[in-house]
Amino acid sequence: MPNNAQWQFEIQPDGDDGLNIILGGRWCIDASLPTSGVVLEALGDKIRRLRFDVAGLSDWDSGLLTFLDGVLKACAQRNIAADTSGLPPGAQRLLAMALAVPEQKVAGHDQGPQSLLAQVGTSALAFLHDAPQMLRFLGQITQSMLRLFTGRARFRYRDLWLEIEEVGPRALPIVSVISFLVGLILAYLGADQLRLVGAQVFIADLVAIGMVREVGALMTGIIIAGRTGAAFAAQLGTMQVNEEIDAYKTLGIQPIDFLVLPRILALMLMVPLLTLYSGFIGILAGLLISVTIFHIGVFEYYTETLRALEFKHFLVGLSKGTVYGAMIAFAGCLRGMQCGRSAEAVGRAATSAVVTAILLITIAASIMTIVYYQLDI
Amino acid sequence: MAEPSNIPHIEVSDLTIGYGDYVVQRDLSFVVNKGDIFVIMGGNGCGKTTLMRALIGLQRPLQGSVRYSGEDFWGASDEDRQRMKRRLGVLFQSGALWSSLTLADNVALPIAQYTDLTQTRIDEIVSFKLALVGLAGFEDFYPSELSGGMKKRASLARAMALDPDILVIDEPSSGLDPITAKRLDELIVELRDSLGTTVMVVTHELASILSIGNNSVYLDAETHTMIPTGNPQDALKSGDPKVRHFLTRGAA
Numbered sequence: 001m002p003n004n005a006q007w008q009f010e011i012q013p014d015g016d017d018g019l020n021i022i023l024g025g026r027w028c029i030d031a032s033l034p035t036s037g038v039v040l041e042a043l044g045d046k047i048r049r050l051r052f053d054v055a056g057l058s059d060w061d062s063g064l065l066t067f068l069d070g071v072l073k074a075c076a077q078r079n080i081a082a083d084t085s086g087l088p089p090g091a092q093r094l095l096a097m098a099l100a101v102p103e104q105k106v107a108g109h110d111q112g113p114q115s116l117l118a119q120v121g122t123s124a125l126a127f128l129h130d131a132p133q134m135l136r137f138l139g140q141i142t143q144s145m146l147r148l149f150t151g152r153a154r155f156r157y158r159d160l161w162l163e164i165e166e167v168g169p170r171a172l173p174i175v176s177v178i179s180f181l182v183g184l185i186l187a188y189l190g191a192d193q194l195r196l197v198g199a200q201v202f203i204a205d206l207v208a209i210g211m212v213r214e215v216g217a218l219m220t221g222i223i224i225a226g227r228t229g230a231a232f233a234a235q236l237g238t239m240q241v242n243e244e245i246d247a248y249k250t251l252g253i254q255p256i257d258f259l260v261l262p263r264i265l266a267l268m269l270m271v272p273l274l275t276l277y278s279g280f281i282g283i284l285a286g287l288l289i290s291v292t293i294f295h296i297g298v299f300e301y302y303t304e305t306l307r308a309l310e311f312k313h314f315l316v317g318l319s320k321g322t323v324y325g326a327m328i329a330f331a332g333c334l335r336g337m338q339c340g341r342s343a344e345a346v347g348r349a350a351t352s353a354v355v356t357a358i359l360l361i362t363i364a365a366s367i368m369t370i371v372y373y374q375l376d377i
Numbered sequence: 378m379a380e381p382s383n384i385p386h387i388e389v390s391d392l393t394i395g396y397g398d399y400v401v402q403r404d405l406s407f408v409v410n411k412g413d414i415f416v417i418m419g420g421n422g423c424g425k426t427t428l429m430r431a432l433i434g435l436q437r438p439l440q441g442s443v444r445y446s447g448e449d450f451w452g453a454s455d456e457d458r459q460r461m462k463r464r465l466g467v468l469f470q471s472g473a474l475w476s477s478l479t480l481a482d483n484v485a486l487p488i489a490q491y492t493d494l495t496q497t498r499i500d501e502i503v504s505f506k507l508a509l510v511g512l513a514g515f516e517d518f519y520p521s522e523l524s525g526g527m528k529k530r531a532s533l534a535r536a537m538a539l540d541p542d543i544l545v546i547d548e549p550s551s552g553l554d555p556i557t558a559k560r561l562d563e564l565i566v567e568l569r570d571s572l573g574t575t576v577m578v579v580t581h582e583l584a585s586i587l588s589i590g591n592n593s594v595y596l597d598a599e600t601h602t603m604i605p606t607g608n609p610q611d612a613l614k615s616g617d618p619k620v621r622h623f624l625t626r627g628a629a
Contacts (some may be wrong), residue, residue, distance in 0.1 A: 029540050030492055035501065061540040061572055066498075090571025097509055097564060104514035342476035342521035358505045 008056060009034055018049035021071075024056025036070025043078065050075055052086040065094055072099070086103075097265035137334045141264065144256045146186045163266035167228045171274060174227065178219050179211070179278040183285030186210050191294050200294050204238040204304035205285030212309060212317045216278035217271075218365060221324035224271055225357035229332035232263055233353035236336025237346040245337070257336070264329040271325030272318045279317060312377050321366055324361050331356035385447075386411040386430070387574045392441035394424060394431045400439065401427045404602050405442050407490065407594050414569055414589050416575045416609060419596035420623065425579045426470065426547060428596065432577070433545055434462050445543070463491055466541030470548045472532040474520040478549045480507060481516035506534040509564065511557075525552045530561065537568065542566065543575045550582045558582075562589050583624060587613065595620045 008024035019042060043050075051072070058063075067085070072095060082090050098375060114122065147153035190206035236259060239245050248255045276290040283305060290296040335353040339345050387409040395401045401424035409415040419425050432437040432443055434450065443450040445461050453461065474483050481598045484503045488494060494502070507513055510530035520528055529552060536544060549565065550558035554607050566589050580586060586593065586609045593612065595604040597619060608611040613624045622628075 029488075029494075029502065032494070033498070035497060062502060062505065062537075063470075063540075066501045069505045069508065070501060090567070092568055094509065094571050097567060098505060098513075099508070101508070101511035101513060103508070104512075217417040340521055342519070345521065 007031055007033060009281070011039065014049065014051065017046050018051065019043070019047055020051055020053055022056070023064070024054075024058075026058055027067070029061050029063040029066075031063060033063050033067060036067050036074065039071045040074050043074065043080065047080060049081050049083065051083040054087060054302070057088070060088065060091065065091060065098075068095055069098055077180070090115040116135040121355065133338065134334060137337070138330070140256050141260060144254065144261050147254075147257060148261060153261065154253050155257055155261060159258075159262040160265055163262050164270055166231075167224065167266050168270035168273065170174075171224060171227055172268075172277070174223055175220055175274050175278050176281050178223055179281040180285045182215055182219055183207055183211055183282030184289055186215065186282065186342045187286040187289040187294075191290075200290075201300060201304055202294055203286060203290050203294065203296065204301045205308035207309040208283050208305045208308045209313055211282030211286075212279040212313045214275075214317075214320075214365075216282060217275045217317050217320035217324055218361070219329065220271055220274045220278045220321060221361045222358060224267065224274070225328045225331070225354050225361065228267065229353045229357040230350040232329065232332030232348055233339070233349040236260075236333060237339030237349040240337070240339045240345060241341050242342075260333040260337070261330075263333055264326060267325035267329040268322050269325075271328070272321030275317050275321030275324075276314070316368075316372055316377060320365065323368065325366050327364060328357045329362040331360055382411045384411040385409070386413070386445070386449075387415075387577070388442075388444040389432070390442050390444075392428075392431065392443065393439045394420060394427050394436070395439050397474070400601060402596055402601055402603065403440075405441070405594075405596075407603070408427055409412060409575060409577060409592070411575055412569055412573050414565065414578065416578065416586050416590035416593035417579045417582055417596065418586055418606075418609075420581065420598055424601075425581075425594040425596055429545060429577075429579045431450070431545055433465055434458055435465050439570065463539070464542040466539065467534035468529075468533050468536040468544070468546040469550065470551070471518070472528040474528055474532050474535065476520050478519075479532075480512065480518050480520070480523075481517065483520070483531065484535045484538050485578045487535065488545050491539060502538070503534075506538055509532070509537075510534045511560065515518035526554065526557050533561065533564070537574075540572060541574065545577045545579075547579045548582070549578060549580060550585050551580075555584075558585070559588075565589060583626065587622070595623065 006026040008022070010022040012020045012022060014020040018136075019039075021039060052068075068084075072082055072084070085093065087095075101353075143155060148155055186207045187203055190203040191200055194200050194202050194206075238244070239259070243253045245259070248258055264277065287298070287301050290301050291298055332353040334357060335349040339349040385408045390406045392405040393400060393403040394405070395403075405428065407415075409492070415585070416430060417425055425438065431438045437451060442452065448457070448461065450458060450461055474480075475486070478486065481500070481503050484506050485499050488499050488502060492499075503514065504513065509513060510533050512527060512534065513532055515523070515527070515531070520531070523531065529549070533546075533549075536546070544565070546565070549561055553561065562585055564576070565576055569576055576589075578585065578590065590609045593606045593609050595606045595612075595617070596602075597604060604617050604620055606616050609624065612620050616624075
């Protein structure tokens with residue numbers, strides 16, 4: 001499409017202090033037109049007047065206008081009188097429209113890439129800003145819980161059941177698959193080590209205690225963070241974009257009570273149950289591997305598992321599941337409520353929800369493991 | 378250039394639009410001439426936006442044809458249709474600016490996509506288009522940082538990035554204050570006068586209909602077909618009673 005042969009352009013001196021710009025041919029956007037820089041070079045110091053001659057101009061569009069816009073702006077800066085009366089009337093009017101609203105110089109609008117130091121500083125400040133927000137959100141949730149227990153929160157139990165269905169039963173397939181594979185990995189890992197001391201039957205202990213105490217909760221937590229935490233952030237974020245959350249606020253309904261609380265309760269109830277389920281599936285996988293690959297008797301494995309599993313292990317697993325569930329819901333809802341008003345912000349909220357949830361889960365897991373060890377639970 | 382002509386630019390014949398079995402509008406036939414500002418008007422839910430989607434290639438009509446400069450649009454191959462779409466500039470009702478791009482990138486994308494211009498040239502064009510809609514200096518802003526009216530104007534700048542032959546505008550002035558709306562109307566008329574752009578406006582905004590349109594159709598939600606209304610000013614004086622009822626806000 002580009003056709004360079006069709007436009008003509010010439011700069012002629014016009015008296016001592018003037019220039020005459022001759023434009024001809026076809027000045028359309030798809031051609032490689034000259035830039036206004038060419039005229040700016042010719043302006044020099046002496047030129048005070050500029051006029052245009054467009055007698056030879058056959059066709060024009062924004063290509064011409066863009067060029068002229070650049071020239072006229074430069075003239076305005078240098079106090080050069082530009083006589084636009086020679087231009088086509090339509091071009092004059094459009095140029096006037098473009099110049100009608102002066103360019104906005106908006107203070108504080110960051111432009112361009114930052115230096116490394118600035119980036120580090122910005123991130124640090126963002127963290128300092130984020131930490132109190134997290135605490136405030138935690139406080140709001142606590143208040144909301146108190147309102148719920150004193151019966152003052154506007155809370156729809158139907159929402160809670162819907163959330164429970166969404167985060168619990170519907171997560172069973174993926175939790176099953178992952179737990180089974182993790183149980184299998186644990187069994188192989190144990191078999192390899194225990195063979196050295198000829199105690200392969202203790203695979204059952206390893207798998208049972210490992211799955212019920214630690215791995216079941218951790219795996220479930222990570223699955224639910226990716227599955228549900230991200231969904232919470234995206235749902236609440238989209239509601240933020242659509243001003244739905246503002247609509248609740250104007251009705252005097254606390255979004256925390258109405259939207260966040262059911263989600264947090266649903267996860268706090270469902271993640272421990274999923275953790276138990278995950279442990280059960282993991283033990284099944286261990287049994288399957290031990291019996292088929294390592295030739296341990298089914299009954300032998302069964303009694304060994306029963307012997308190994310004490311009630312406290314279930315308590316540890318359940319408590320971890322509950323805490324992870326709370327962390328996931330907290331991170332998802334926090335990022336959703338903080339979401340900006342654009343499609344991209346919703347994406348960032350969902351990403352950040354998963355990252356925050358996994359970070360919180362890992363920190364909580366470490367702390368709880370150490371505490372339980374010290375308490376000898 | 379200027380002024381409406383008698384050269385048909387868009388010809389719609391026997392068009393039926395709808396979803397599956399549900400017919401929204403049937404038997405639509407009208408001609409938009411080059412340089413027209415053609416108004417498609419009608420009440421809420423009458424199918425204005427559905428018609429627009431059929432005209433710009435987003436939704437295949439159930440029946441009938443749309444011709445651009447004589448060339449069948451829906452009967453053409455995907456490639457030909459793509460080529461025809463390139464001559465269309467579309468302003469969506471809610472702006473539809475890409476939220477992950479700055480305003481400058483929003484306007485530059487169609488230019489970079491379809492021309493070989495250098496970045497400097499593209500930047501110049503982008504600045505000029507943004508200046509035309511009164512947004513000079515907002516190049517580095519993201520859509521989420523703008524007010525509703527500014528978004529609308531920015532998306533007009535994007536719609537006209539490539540100097541399209543046909544500008545299709547869905548609700549140009551909804552959400553704009555009267556002064557900004559008038560400025561936008563003036564700009565639309567000026568684009569037609571200066572660049573010979575054919576403009577199709579889908580709207581129920583009375584002020585715009587009456588001040589800029591030189592030809593129009595009214596889509597009736599009850600009978601599911603159109604009433605040709607010609608120049609909206611004439612329709613206001615001596616048109617179909619239903620149309621006059623609409624144009625006078627129920628007074629006539």
